[in-house]
Amino acid sequence: MSHTTRVLRSEWTKIRSVRSTLWTLATALAVTVGLSAVICVFTASEFDSMSTGSKLTFDPTYTSFAGMSLGQLAMIAFGVLVVSGEYSTGMIRSSLSAVPQRGTFLACKTVVAGGLVLVVGMVTSFVTFFVGQALLGEHGASIGDTGVLRAVFGGGLYMALIALFAMGVTFVLRSPLLAFAILMPFFFLISNILGSVSATKKVAQYLPDQAGNTVTSVVPEALDRPYGPWGGLLIMVAWTAAALLAGWFVLKKRDA
Template identity: 80%
Template sequence: MNHTARVLTSEWTKIRSVRSTVWTLAAAVLVTIGLGALICAVTASTFDDLSPTSRTTFDATYTSFAGMGIGQLAMIAFGVLVVSAEYSTGMIRNSLAAVPQRATFLWCKVLVAGPLVLVVGMITSFGTFFLGQALLGPHGVGIGDPGVLRAVFGGGLYMALIALFAIGITFVLRSPLLAFAILMPWFFLVSNILGTVEATKKVGQYLPDQAGTTVISVVPETLDRPYGPWEGLLILVGWTAAALVAGLIVLKKRDA
């Protein structure tokens, strides 16, 4: 087994052996699907109370993803724990002693975590869509309707990219407390405020989550953005790439 393969195996073992990482992924699935189902059920029962304009512009696909805003926090927690678990226990010194090529160390961690969060993201996205549409009943849409498959597939990509973004940021911050203290309030509260307040809206629309969520909408009126769904996802890809590169730079410059 060559060196890179051994590092990949080691990273997979680390993820499997830390219970918190497994639980955060499970929480991402359950919270996203559960909350989305609840919102869809309530929407279906109160649909006739909506205004004519709201019924006309109703986005059934986006409604089924109502739980993703909370579920993404669990994906962020997973990304933080994948990195910070080694820093908080001091195991990072042993890891870097065994893998002195720090770029190899970081990218192997990404290559192991990436496919895992992508699979979890896709399961979550398709699961919340199909359950949500079943609960919406006659107000729901089918996977073959225009733009729907793109939105559902994009939802899985969105969740995976958010987790990888958190991995990059945690390599920069290194401290689990600092990473959680910054990322959780930012994605849960600050970003939403910046994206909706008129004074900061033009800038807030280009933040990672504000841009990325455009891919899960089908009806144009759902989100007021100066770009399309795939362009929004590309903006998130750019943020994620920047975070990982920044993490690599910090990892190379700082001692463990």
């Protein structure tokens, strides 16, 4: 068995042996599906009273992912816990003693955690879509409609990327309290506030969450952005890559 394979197995053992990390993934699925379902029910009941303009730009696919704004917080919590557990328990010293190649250590942790959140993100995205469209009824969309399958796959990718972004930030901060104190308020409040204020809206649309979730949009008129769905996801990829690169730099330069 190669050294890298052993490190990958070790990282998988760490993740599945900590209940809190697995519970956060289950919470991400439940919250996203549940909140999206509630929003779709209310949307369907109020659809006839909507303005003509709102009806013309109505995006049933994007609406079915409305709960993702809250479900992503659980994905962020997963990313924080996967990394911060190393530091809060002091396990980081043992981990780096066993794997002195710090780039290999970070890469293996990212691959294992990333694969897991990708699977959970895809399951969450598909379940959320089908439940949402069923509740929207005649106002819903079909998986075969133009752009819909891309949006559903994109939703799963977005949820995986947000968790990896949180991992990179936590490698930089090295503290669960600090990571939660910065990431949770930012994505739950600050980003939304900046996106709703005209003076900061043009800047806010390039933030990771606001750019990334455009991939779940099918109707271009529903979102006023200077980039398309894939462009938004690429911005999110760039944020994630920058966070992981910063995490690697800190991990390499600082003692455990």
